[in-house]
Amino acid sequence: MPESRSRKPKKSTATAPGGSTRAPKRKPPSPPWFGAMILAFFLIGIAYLLVYYFSNGGVLGMESLGGWNILIGFGFVVIGLAVSTQWR
Template identity: 45%
Template sequence: MPKSRIRKKTDYTPPPGARQAQAIKLTNRSWVAPVMLAMFLIGLAWIVMFYVTDTRLPIESLGNWNIVVGFGFIAAGFGVSTQWK
């Protein structure tokens, strides 16, 4: 069995400025998780409130469209989650 070659080059390490730029990019998305969870919880609370109050709340005039509004909030939460890194 032939012996493998030994690597002579050192591994590439990015300059210090690149590391700081990556850290800044990660902190810019800190709003995503709270907004995503808030959307999920608002949508869930909307649907639960609709069923628990026997279709009188949150908005009685919408009728069964309240379910669509609740799932809309949940879908918006999934849309925001695509921004999470």
């Protein structure tokens, strides 16, 4: 029985609009201090919330803020989370 011809892949003759066929550049890895900054935001936020709850808002400066202290503590945690999405 005769064997069928094998198909050869077609060669692409089209080029990129800019004339360059290079792959896009990869972003460099994050610097070492970036991980420490993420951890610092998380720890500052958690520590702020713990101080607020354990002191019942009696720490100087926290008294006048009232319920905003919770927003400030969670704000640090959310900033840490947002910064951690940029980690490479």
